Amino acid sequence: MTNLAPLHVVAGVVRNAQGDILLARRHPTKEHGDLWEFPGGKREVGEQPEETLVREFKEEVDITIQRAHPLIRIRHTYTHREVLLDVWSVEQFSGKAWGREGQPIEWCAPHLLRTKTFPAANYPVITAALLPAVYLITAEPLKRNDPKFFYQLERNLEQGIQLLQFRSSFLDAHEYCYCAEKILTICEPYKVQVLAYTTPAIALSVGVHGVHLQQADLLQLVERPLKKDLWVAASCHTPDDIKQAQTIDLDFVTLSPIRATSNALGWLTFFTQTEQAKIPVFASGGLQYQDIGFAWAHGGQGIAGQKKIWDSTMHPIN
Numbered sequence: 001m002t003n004l005a006p007l008h009v010v011a012g013v014v015r016n017a018q019g020d021i022l023l024a025r026r027h028p029t030k031e032h033g034d035l036w037e038f039p040g041g042k043r044e045v046g047e048q049p050e051e052t053l054v055r056e057f058k059e060e061v062d063i064t065i066q067r068a069h070p071l072i073r074i075r076h077t078y079t080h081r082e083v084l085l086d087v088w089s090v091e092q093f094s095g096k097a098w099g100r101e102g103q104p105i106e107w108c109a110p111h112l113l114r115t116k117t118f119p120a121a122n123y124p125v126i127t128a129a130l131l132p133a134v135y136l137i138t139a140e141p142l143k144r145n146d147p148k149f150f151y152q153l154e155r156n157l158e159q160g161i162q163l164l165q166f167r168s169s170f171l172d173a174h175e176y177c178y179c180a181e182k183i184l185t186i187c188e189p190y191k192v193q194v195l196a197y198t199t200p201a202i203a204l205s206v207g208v209h210g211v212h213l214q215q216a217d218l219l220q221l222v223e224r225p226l227k228k229d230l231w232v233a234a235s236c237h238t239p240d241d242i243k244q245a246q247t248i249d250l251d252f253v254t255l256s257p258i259r260a261t262s263n264a265l266g267w268l269t270f271f272t273q274t275e276q277a278k279i280p281v282f283a284s285g286g287l288q289y290q291d292i293g294f295a296w297a298h299g300g301q302g303i304a305g306q307k308k309i310w311d312s313t314m315h316p317i318n
């Protein structure tokens with residue numbers, strides 16, 4: 001290893017109208033030959049990352065990128081060099097993709113992304129590509145059949161929420177399961193994924209899409225509590241929490257509180273922590289839809305929101 005600055009590589013996640021993601025296969029003679037990658041390349045001196053993204057996409061796959069936002073930045077040490085893989089999510093583009101450098105390209109269905117072999121730095125990027133920008137935390141249902149709760153749930157689903165955490169501290173385990181099953185039935189036609197804010201064992205028994213651990217439970221664990229086909233996320237408040245989440249191989253975390261309390265972290269501390277993180281981090285705590293852009297600008301996946309999002313009538317999602 002040398003002590004050179006990391007090689008800054010900018011790449012992009014582009015989706016077509018079906019939601020499939022554009023991949024390219026690296027030339028066999030190149031570094032990481034024959035592996036799949038997101039199109040992109042090295043930032044040139046004087047370029048802003050977004051300019052690199054636009055240039056590389058035109059050069060490699062003949063697409064003109066019109067709008068994109070930061071998705072995730074991963075520092076990874078390969079044997080010879082540290083790489084900063086700076087990945088953007090493309091919101092708008094024109095042109096028809098083809099491999100201008102003779103490389104095979106493919107539009108890959110999101111559920112097949114994990115079956116492809118990528119360079120090692122890419123695995124958290126795949127998680128980020130599979131996650132939306134908004135992670136909605138439910139309000140507390142007052143009882144298991146709370147009509148106001150289910151009305152508001154459907155309103156949120158109709159507005160495009162894709163990832164939900166069912167949170168309740170009032171219901172006992174039996175009522176929690178009853179309610180979670182009802183939420184799953186309602187979410188199914190919307191293809192919304194539900195994480196349970198409970199123990200991994202209860203989450204598994206209900207058949208939700210994953211579990212969201214509290215900080216105290218995260219710190220107790222010595223290994224990932226569920227297999228890779230389910231999401232495992234956790235609430236973090238410190239850099240050590242995020243390290244622990246990475247050590248036990250969690251998929252993503254929320255970091256709070258960003259705002260609204262006397263111990264708020266603020267966006268700059270959030271940025272310092274996302275720069276070190278090797279998994280996607282949602283900003284959380286006192287945030288609303290207007291904060292998504294701040295989260296992206298500070299290295300976040302997006303926002304995890306409770307009351308202000310749950311009750312909101314404005315949903316400018318994705």
Ligand SMILES: Nc1nc2c([nH]c(=O)n2[C@@H]2O[C@H](COP(=O)(O)OP(=O)(O)OP(=O)(O)O)[C@@H](O)[C@H]2O)c(=O)[nH]1
Nearest residue numbers: 009011031032037038039040041042083085119121122
């Ligand atoms: N484009 C791209 N590069 C990646 C990804 N993941 C990853 O580790 N890299 C690494 O980033 C480094 C530079 O990427 P690159 O080879 O595309 O750079 P480039 O287009 O400027 O290549 P060139 O030297 O042929 O002009 C390589 O070591 C590559 O393996 C990815 O998903 N996309």
Ligand SMILES: [Mg+2]
Nearest residue numbers: 039040041060
């Ligand atoms: Mg390239």
